[in-house]
Amino acid sequence: MKKKVELVMIPTPGIGHLVSTIELSKLLLERDDRFCITVLVMKPAIGPATDNQSYFSSFPQIRFIQLPPIESPPTHLLLKSVEKVISLYVASYKDLVKEAIVNHVLPNCDRFAGLVVDMFCTSMIDVAEELGVPSYLYFTSGAGFLGFLLHLSTRHDQGGTEFEISDPESLIPCYINPVPTDVLPSFAFNKEGGYAAFLNHARRFKETKGILVNTFPELEPHAVSSLSVYNDLPKVYTVGPLISHKSQSPWQSHQEKYDKIMKWLDDQPPSSVVFLCFGSWGCFSESQLKEIAIALEKSGHRFLWSIRAAGKDELGTPVENINYGEILPEGFLERTQDKAFLCGWTPQVEVLAHKAVGCFVSHCGWNSILESVWYGVPIVTWPIYAEQQLNAFQMVKDLRLAVEMKLDYRRGTDTIVKADEIAKAVSCAMEEDGEVKKKVKDVSEKSRETVVEGGSSCASVRMLVEAMVEGST
Secondary structure, eight states, rough: OOOOOOEEEEEOOOHHHHHHHHHHHHHHHHOOTTTTEEEOOOOSSSOOOOOOOHTEEETSSSSEEEOOOOOOOHHHHHHHHHHHHHHHHHHTTTHHHHHHHIIIGGGOOOOOEEEEEEOOOOOGHHHHHHHHHEEEEOSOOHHHHOOOOOOOOHHHHTOSSOOOSOOOBOOTTSSSSOOOOOGGOOGOOOTTHHHHHHHHHHHHHHHHHHHSSSSTTTTTTTHHHHGGGOOOEEEEEEEOOOOSSSSSSSSHHHHHHHHHHHHHHHHOOOOOOEEEOOOOTTTTTHHHHHHHHHHHHHHHHHHEEEEEEEEEEETTTTTTTOHHHHSSSSSSSHHTTEEEEEEESHHHHHHHSSTTEEEEOOOOOHHHHHHHTTTTTOEEEEESSTHHHHHHHHHIIISSOOEOOOOSTTTTOOOOOOHHHHHHHHHHHHHHTTTHHHHHHHHHHHHHHHTTTTSHHHHHHHHHHHHHHOOOO
């Protein structure tokens, strides 16, 4: 009888990180039936604790342990630096994580392969060391952003500090083109602890036994190869694209909405629909929503718009239940009723997979990029927060896989993107014979080849599995 090998996954508390971690867990379980995987789930730092049991029940092969909730950080600190606060919040879970492993994992396992920690969870490397087991980093974004964080560490050692918006463009090894300062993530300028938090994470990445990156060399050839310049970096495993091919939300709560959206798409011609969706924290002011509406009407294309407005609370939490007639241009709903579907929640993956969708106006979150590439849907770039500006820059300038609308837009900005600019980018992405659309289709085929036997991701995962099993205690 095979001895079971236990792995513990520790994702950053947030739906995108959790979903990606689940996909990694499923992949490892499929590749080697010796693995037993436990995912430790923390309460989100923002908002109340959520009951995920119905969602977790969809994955009976994985054990989930929801850790006891701790007090959420104050809003005023989140406004100063969300990166610093999230990092400290995760670190405060260290004792609870160790207790869960000691009481619920170790008593039942034959061999322990260690901890797989998310990019915000490097404090959990301490727990692995205390338990005498290896730790691995799971980097849920791409090789480009990983390379940028490693560059921060090198730059800081050479006397660099936080960036200033007036700084000249930077030569960063992981990017082919010089990087304009205005596409750097907001934390790079943050003197309230955001820059320092990521600098510390990047340094701790090097303490792990291996780095798992949710990408594949055929997507980011230059960025992946550039990681070799860091001699003190542990082995890098390109395990992507890890994509959830089902919506992130439990079907029970959204089945009716799902059915209506998919029925509407079924009635549209192939490649005729512009899909707009901006992630879990993507939302806009009423003035910006009006410009989007004008642009969509002007473009003449059919469109499916996941529309959310910025809330009135301090964090501007996105609001879905809004009266479209009150915030959109007068008569817009009537004039576009035969071509439009407006909604709040949307099953993004299933929409991107639908033959009716022709382009994707996106915030350029890494999960969304991988999904759009997999399904061969060109992106129109509209980054909003986190590392999305860098992702958009890379997709447009280095990889030529997206149509540029904005590269430097940020959540909370007073800038209004005008309707003409939006309509122009959408029309470009919808061109059937456009260069971007052709290239995305080509990389889509490569993304599917990489995960089958003989593909680069398949080979990388095989090496990772061997290393984890051999290193287990």
